[in-house]
Amino acid sequence: MDIKNIRNDFPLLKDLAYMDNAATSLSPETVIYAMNEFERHYRSNVGRGVHRLTTVSTQRYWDAHRKVAEFIGGENGTTVLTRNTTEAVNMVACGIKWQSGDRVVSTLLEHHSNFLPWMKLGERGVDLALIEPNPDGSIDPGAFESIIDDNTRLVALTHASNVLGNVLSVKEIASICQEHGAKLLVDAAQSVPHMPIDVEDIGCDYFCFSGHKMLGPTGTGILWMKDADIDPLLLGGGAIESVSRDKYTLAKGYQRYEAGTPNIAGMIGLGYAVDYLERQGMARIENYEKKLTRRLISGLEEIEDVHIYGPLEMDQRIGVVSFNMEGIHPHEVSHILDEASGVITRSGEHCCQPLMEYMGLQNGTVRASVYLYNTEEEIDLLLDTVEEITRRL
Amino acid sequence: MFRELPCIKAEGESFTQDVHPVIEEMPLAVSVNGRHALTAMTSPVMLREFVIGFLYTERIIKDIEEIESIRFEENTASVLTTNPFKILTSQKTVLSGCGGSMSFLDVEKLPEIDSDLTIDAVSIRESVKEALHSELHVKTGGIHVVGLYGKDGRIAVVEDIGRHNALDRVIGYALEQNIDLSETYAICSGRISSEMVRKCLVANIPIIISRGATTTLAIDIAKARGLTIIGFVRGKKMNIYSGGQRVADMSSGDAGYLEAKTEDGKEKEI
Numbered sequence: 001m002d003i004k005n006i007r008n009d010f011p012l013l014k015d016l017a018y019m020d021n022a023a024t025s026l027s028p029e030t031v032i033y034a035m036n037e038f039e040r041h042y043r044s045n046v047g048r049g050v051h052r053l054t055t056v057s058t059q060r061y062w063d064a065h066r067k068v069a070e071f072i073g074g075e076n077g078t079t080v081l082t083r084n085t086t087e088a089v090n091m092v093a094c095g096i097k098w099q100s101g102d103r104v105v106s107t108l109l110e111h112h113s114n115f116l117p118w119m120k121l122g123e124r125g126v127d128l129a130l131i132e133p134n135p136d137g138s139i140d141p142g143a144f145e146s147i148i149d150d151n152t153r154l155v156a157l158t159h160a161s162n163v164l165g166n167v168l169s170v171k172e173i174a175s176i177c178q179e180h181g182a183k184l185l186v187d188a189a190q191s192v193p194h195m196p197i198d199v200e201d202i203g204c205d206y207f208c209f210s211g212h213k214m215l216g217p218t219g220t221g222i223l224w225m226k227d228a229d230i231d232p233l234l235l236g237g238g239a240i241e242s243v244s245r246d247k248y249t250l251a252k253g254y255q256r257y258e259a260g261t262p263n264i265a266g267m268i269g270l271g272y273a274v275d276y277l278e279r280q281g282m283a284r285i286e287n288y289e290k291k292l293t294r295r296l297i298s299g300l301e302e303i304e305d306v307h308i309y310g311p312l313e314m315d316q317r318i319g320v321v322s323f324n325m326e327g328i329h330p331h332e333v334s335h336i337l338d339e340a341s342g343v344i345t346r347s348g349e350h351c352c353q354p355l356m357e358y359m360g361l362q363n364g365t366v367r368a369s370v371y372l373y374n375t376e377e378e379i380d381l382l383l384d385t386v387e388e389i390t391r392r393l
Numbered sequence: 394m395f396r397e398l399p400c401i402k403a404e405g406e407s408f409t410q411d412v413h414p415v416i417e418e419m420p421l422a423v424s425v426n427g428r429h430a431l432t433a434m435t436s437p438v439m440l441r442e443f444v445i446g447f448l449y450t451e452r453i454i455k456d457i458e459e460i461e462s463i464r465f466e467e468n469t470a471s472v473l474t475t476n477p478f479k480i481l482t483s484q485k486t487v488l489s490g491c492g493g494s495m496s497f498l499d500v501e502k503l504p505e506i507d508s509d510l511t512i513d514a515v516s517i518r519e520s521v522k523e524a525l526h527s528e529l530h531v532k533t534g535g536i537h538v539v540g541l542y543g544k545d546g547r548i549a550v551v552e553d554i555g556r557h558n559a560l561d562r563v564i565g566y567a568l569e570q571n572i573d574l575s576e577t578y579a580i581c582s583g584r585i586s587s588e589m590v591r592k593c594l595v596a597n598i599p600i601i602i603s604r605g606a607t608t609t610l611a612i613d614i615a616k617a618r619g620l621t622i623i624g625f626v627r628g629k630k631m632n633i634y635s636g637g638q639r640v641a642d643m644s645s646g647d648a649g650y651l652e653a654k655t656e657d658g659k660e661k662e663i
Contacts, residue, residue, distance in 0.1 A: 041478045053427070055426070055471065059471055060461075063461070063464070
């Protein structure tokens with residue numbers, strides 16, 4: 001990969017070592033240009049209009065859905081634009097016709113966004129069963145085998161932990177779900193941006209991820225469904241085929257889940273983000289990030305008083321690395337990394353308070369997360385700064 | 394491509410209720426960047442290739458890379474180009490026309506063929522025989538065939554109710570497959586019209602061959618722009634009207650005979 005050229009596409013990187021990609025990534029110039037182009041040259045609503053502007057925006061909007069679907073191998077499913085992963089998960093939680101006594105199986109690894117919507121279902125008599133991970137975040141698929149019962153309607157789990165960086169064997173878990181007639185929802189917010197994905201190969205039913213973590217605009221997320229079998233969260237303009245005084249017919253395809261004027265510029269931008277990632281190649285991105293992550297982890301391992309959480313081996317992980325320094329609050333570490341060296345990291349609980357509690361990490365962790373535009377020099381800068389902090393302590 | 398439809402078959406004094414295979418025809422409305430470009434009457438196959446070939450031979454696009462996407466919905470094809478706003482803001486009606494060709498012929502504006510391709514008479518006969526063998530034509534009697542051939546033989550053979558559509562379709566196919574058209578020749582079942590010649594020139598296909606006739610205008614344009622026209626390829630016979638230097642086993646004297654002009658630059662009346 002030509003990192004120098006890639007970096008030129010992200011002007012923000014000129015002065016900063018941006019390593020908070022698990023929270024949100026940056027957008028390349030092509031994405032920003034595409035959004036500006038929409039605003040300047042053909043801003044119009046999408047749907048049934050016939051004028052020249054709406055024709056262009058509708059086609060670009062539709063193309064963006066197709067590009068995203070192809071990107072995850074999901075052409076045979078329904079690809080819906082949401083605001084983010086959170087909205088996608090909530091759409092499924094609100095769209096299934098639950099019955100009292102139904103069970104949802106999830107894990108303690110989950111981000112609040114793939115946890116609270118299921119907890120909330122308790123009000124409707126839905127039981128939430130949680131699987132505890134091993135200290136490095138891994139979960140033996142057998143654990144699912146023993147907890148999924150006949151009442152289990154849905155299993156909701158993360159593809160890759162946004163705290164520990166470990167990747168779960170979703171394909172294996174999908175086949176366990178199928179054996180028990182349970183649906184599988186995968187929170188892929190941390191996986192889709194960083195590795196090749198094929199939802200059909202995984203065998204899941206719902207697949208949720210965020211556009212803004214994969215070089216796309218903020219305010220974009222995706223709910224992919226194998227079968228469009230949930231009720232739409234919202235009803236209104238654009239979501240229907242026909243309406244009369246007392247009845248309505250829902251539109252086919254993604255439209256039925258996208259009532260109201262959507263984030264058109266955002267979705268078009270997301271399509272361009274997918275183009276960008278495909279040009280680089282997801283397998284190459286994954287390999288490159290593993291190289292960076294290996295360097296980061298082995299560097300941190302050598303520094304005294306640094307504790308790393310999550311797997312140390314590269315085979316089942318992404319470039320999300322959580323660590324702490326003895327005797328110093330993670331917020332302070334993150335602050336110094338920024339102030340002293342322009343290294344941007346995240347600190348705190350990473351929207352995973354139940355996991356933090358389970359791991360006994362009261363203040364959370366410092367989290368560095370890499371992407372295709374980071375460099376080995378930036379990793380070294382982070383390591384040097386961490387070392388510098390230990391010397392000051 | 395066809396449907397069995399009821400028909401009354403008459404023979405002499407007798408009328409019989411029967412069915413007959415009838416070739417399918419569909420209207421396809423093509424819009425480019427939200428503006429209507431044409432409505433073509435076409436066969437319902439390889440529509441993507443047809444649209445690409447049409448846009449190319451009409452010079453709406455210069456390169457297949459200019460197409461951002463083509464969206465098909467029922468009887469419409471919506472084309473989006475990578476820079477849709479050039480056409481959007483144009484005051485001129487760039488696109489109009491119904492049922493096919495829309496470019497008027499201005500020889501000066503047509504490109505010269507740039508190709509070193511030659512073929513021999515045997516290959517011409519064999520490829521024409523192979524390309525134009527259409528079971529659909531035998532069955533329905535209502536189809537045109539256009540084949541695209543190269544040094545290694547058949548590249549694509551397509552059928553359509555219209556030969557212009559069929560030619561656009563093979564050109565679209567070749568563009569998508571990244572085939573160098575200067576190394577190919579086109580074979581068609583019908584008359585080689587000026588419109589067929591124009592499409593070959595734009596696509597830089599150096600030779601067009603038919604089992605049928607051609608026209609005076611087609612030959613004029615072909616001569617002016619270096620295209621080879623071969624007609625009436627039947628059995629051991631064929632008529633070469635222009636660009637004879639591309640027929641490998643023909644003498645240069647014969648090729649020169651076709652190019653001979655009078656002193657004022659006009660065609661020699663024979």
